[in-house]
Amino acid sequence: MKNKWIAVLLITLLGALQYRLWFGKNSISDYKGMQVQIQVLEQQNANLKQRNQLLKADIDDLQLGIESMEERARNELGLIKEGETFYRILPKQ
Structure with a gap:
């Protein structure tokens, strides 16, 4: 009779541990969800x-000198020097 209760107790304990492993806090599904979050964050970090x-x-380019600032002014602001002729080539749409 005593062995029967010990077996029931051990099976109940095993069931409780299995339940916690599969469905409880920090379970396998939580672990897999965290892995997905880690991959997303690693991608964001890489970007x-x-x-x-x-x-x-x-x-670094800006610290190098006037040439880089001049290039930026030409590309972003469309500035030209005195005596230069500016040509804009537009692509066909």
């Missing part, structure tokens, strides 16, 4: 690192 590298390159 931000690339953007930071581009910004750093721009900063």
Whole structure:
């Protein structure tokens, strides 16, 4: 009779542990969800690192001298020097 109760107790304990493993806090499904979140965050970090590298390159260019500032003014603001002729070539749409 005593062995029967021990077996029932052990099976109940095993069931409780299995329930916690599959459905409780920090379960396998939570683990898989966290893995997906980690992948999304790693992708975001990679994108931000690339953007930071581009910004750093721009900063380095600006620190190099007037040539980079002149290039930016030409490209972004459409500025030209005295005596220059500006040609804009538009693509066919």
